[in-house]
Amino acid sequence: MKRSVSRQADVARAAGVSQSTVSMVMNGTADLGRISAGTQRKVLDAARRLQYAPTGSRRAVARxxxxxxxxxxxxxxFPTSSRDYYFEFLRGIEEQAAAEGCNLVLFTAAPDEDGIRRIFADDANRLRQASGSLLLGHHADREDLARLAYEGYPFVYVGHREVPGAAISYVGGDYRTTTGEIVDDLVALGHRAFAYLGEHERDEPQVDRWTGFAGALERFDLPVPEPVFDHPSGLTTGWLDQALAAGTTAILVESVSLLRVLAAMIGLRGLSVPGDLSVVLLVDDEVEIGSVPWATLQIPRNAMGRRAVRLLTTMLTDPDGDYDRQILLPCAHSLDGTAGPPPR
Known part of the structure; x- marks a missing residue:
């Protein structure tokens, strides 16, 4: 007997969602529709159980x-716990690979003298056994990325990365827009004087955050402070004293390591957060400082991993198609905990 083919309505019923939600998840627009990662995971699980493939899609061929x-x-x-920064990236990759009917292989290599795992060894591409690859890491080797692009090897970077002379494919977070929205909300609370603590090493995600911050202040015709891009060991209470003397009431911080030092300095000066000073962390990494949650920018890690797999499989099945290969997904943010109105 011919096995019946599952439909979107079957997946919607099994996942407990609407058919339009199933459609958005399966065609890759769920993130733009603000459908939560949990709901998307339920849809993908139901689609996998029912062996659903969109009619006439290239994903059906991929299966x-x-x-x-x-x-x-x-x-x-690679994470050692679910609280690790990379856990949701990798879980999203695994979930979407299963939904696409693809297998995964992990490539590892001994790091070079700079601590970077290089892709090319003895003039050979270590990734050549795979049809295409997903690349992750804070500090990518730009020469390796440029060579992969030159040789035409299909890959997608999970995160915003640019390579001079090569248009590489990536799926990142729209940190610029969300950082600007954070400034908008802080200005609405009454803040007019800001400070900015950034990481010493400046890749595209860090640059995007600063650009969004400075651009928002310029829109309000507010002064753009001189940023501090430094290692945590380079910060001193003298910097905080100068910021406070300049009237600063809100500080945006790019990393947890910088936040730890800032929190210690605030404590040394006997100040309270957010009573005396509002602080927003521009990454939603695990933070165990103080007794209140920190206001954060929230990265769509799971969605980035899943969208990267969808983009890569599309590149493999339709290499010459007309579709976006450089994607920035919307981020969220919360000012709960350590951000409030400025002191009188």
């Missing part, structure tokens, strides 16, 4: 001829 997708990390990042 009959499964691709082997590589995962390469430029530095050791």
């Amino acid at each position: 009959t001829t499964p691709h082997l997708l590589g995962v390469h990390t430029f530095e050791p990042i």
Whole structure:
């Protein structure tokens, strides 16, 4: 007997969602529609159980001829717990690969003298066993990315990265827009004087955050402070004293390591957060400082991993198609906990 084919309505019923939600998840627009990662996961699980494939889509072809997708990390990042920064990226990759009917292989290599796991060794591409690969890591080797692009090897970077002379494919977070929205909300609370603590090493995600911050202040015709891009060990209470003397009431911070030093300095000066000073962390990493949650920018990690897999499989099945290969997904933010109106 011919096996019946599952439909979107079957998936919607099994996942307990509307058919339009199933459609958005399966065609890759769920993130733009603000459908939560949990709901998307339920839809993908139901689609996998029911062996659903969109009618006439290239993903249906991918299920009959499964691709082997590589995962390469430029530095050791595999998580040891669900609280790890990279956990949701990797879980999203695994979930979407299963939904696409693809297999995954992890590529590892001994780091070089700079601590970077290089892709090319003895003039050979270590990723060549896979049909295409997903690349992750804070500090990518730009020469390796440029060479992959030159040789035409299909890959997608999970995170915003640019390579001079090569238009590489990536799926990142729209940190610029969200950082600007954070400034908008702080200005609405009454803040007019800001300070900015940034990481010493400036890749595209850090640059995007600063650009969004400075651009928002310029829109309000507010002074743009001189940023501090430094290692945590370079910060002193003298910097905080100068910021406070300049009237600063809100500080945006790019990393947890910088936040730890700032929190210690605030404590030394006997100040309270957010009573005396509002602080927003521009990454939603695990923070165990004080007794209140920190206001944060929230990265769509799971969605970025899943969208990267969808983009890569599309590149493999339709290499010359007309579709976006550089994608920034919307982020969220929360000012709960450590952000409030400025002191009188």
